[in-house]
Amino acid sequence: MPAVLISEVGPRDGLQSVKATMATAHKCAWITALHAAGLREIEVGSFVPAALLPQLADTAEVVRHARLLPGLTVLALVPNRRGAEAALQAGVHKLTVPVSASEAHSMANVRRTRAQMVEALRAIDALRREIAPQVGLEVGVSTAFGCTLQGAVPEDEVIALAEQLAAAGADEIGLSDTTGMANPAQVKRLFTRLRGAIGDQAGAAHLHNTRGLGLANCLAAYEVGVRAFDASQGGLGGCPYAPGASGNVVTEDLVFMFEAMGVPTGVDLPRLIAAREALRAGLPDEPIHGMTPEAGLPLGFQSAR
């Protein structure tokens, strides 16, 4: 049994931040390869107007493919009720809604205030309870550790926002280092406060490697009890509306860290590394990161049991 859940966000977070559009068949092949490696939660796309993110215009089709993969939780990002409706129609298992802790980033990213986003979340929750109550609803609180537009984000505001979101109907609320500004001490403090405030509704850590601290921050989160982690194969992705915020944690390196520590992830590292070929096939001109795939597994390496 996996001790941590690695949630792959590359097909959404990664693909939305590269200029090229991966063909639908390549997306499906990549997701199949990720699933074959043992990943059991994949954010496969987002339901936003195609004019805004043409790279993800085929998300409904990708969802239909991903639903065929046994045991996979198919996740899609939705910014509002309209997106949620489309996602539920396509058949996702779980919705994820981004809500910024920074008012400046909220306006830049979705052109709405935080308060408006809490209302949007309430509307999304009402919709899913009405038409698909079995579907999960999570929020990722973006810019929770700092914002490239406004600088520091007060921790009290992050926690107060999480409480409002929990009350508005989210099943889980995670914290995202959208801008790569987090440090391990802050990660421990904020996730500890989050659990104190909303208990088991405390969700995943979505951490970036912008300044090289991605895995150290994941370790810090793990040490205060976080057991779900977003990551992106090849480190693809970031946020196009937060300048300089590129660099999701690399799934391969994160899985290596946990497995080497003896913490089972359910992911087979050689197969995960092999899945990079499917990513490369669909995005031949994009740089694919990752130090473990580059260095190879250490001599005598054994997966966690």
Place this chain on the structure above:
Amino acid sequence: MPAVLISEVGPRDGLQSVKATMATAHKCAWITALHAAGLREIEVGSFVPAALLPQLADTAEVVRHARLLPGLTVLALVPNRRGAEAALQAGVHKLTVPVSASEAHSMANVRRTRAQMVEALRAIDALRREIAPQVGLEVGVSTAFGCTLQGAVPEDEVIALAEQLAAAGADEIGLSDTTGMANPAQVKRLFTRLRGAIGDQAGAAHLHNTRGLGLANCLAAYEVGVRAFDASQGGLGGCPYAPGASGNVVTEDLVFMFEAMGVPTGVDLPRLIAAREALRAGLPDEPIHGMTPEAGLPLGFQSAR
């Protein structure tokens, strides 16, 4: 007052692993820039036959320059008594002796067994007590976390070797992840055992970023009480005799992590980043790594106090 000591190893560990030889004047300028950034311990070279490491043939001259920098502990690597004699004549403040925990690596690196290296350490200690008792003597136990030649290295052997080295006269004994195989759980376990075995003689963590875990491993070491860390500006370096072992922890990223956590390092980050220009001037064709310099300091960033 710094809460952690960042020991810069680039001028030795970095320069020995690149093909080009940095000119003496450039080395001195780089060391001056590192000192100006606040670094107070620098490994400036090694005393080995020039035929083996022509890049470091000018170490005595570099030592004489570095000694002029106020408050700086000038460190040099010596593999044997002959090297120690030359280092003491040049006027180093501290000797560092590498001793492999892996017999296979010991033979490949210095063509001696571990037992022979313990004897060499005893001879070096006798020499410094005789002619320069004020000079420090530390050992870095290399391949302490695994070896690319033999695979896993039994932890009992690492600790037993550290105990022998402590008894043979080393002031401090640190552990080195020469091959980039360490993980945070192992780092915590081994440094905790080290302190249990040799108390205050437990020394620095020398960790690599080969598989992306460098900072996570430093964090793990910090959490079990380690307060001295080797790092290399621009991530320069590795070990030429352990295949695939490149990738020292990047000083800039390590300093950023600690400062962001509120742990004072005594190092000024903008000046440290500026020192990269001195490195680049001396090695214009070498890739210089580091994510914090690439991304820049976060908006509103403040150093630890």
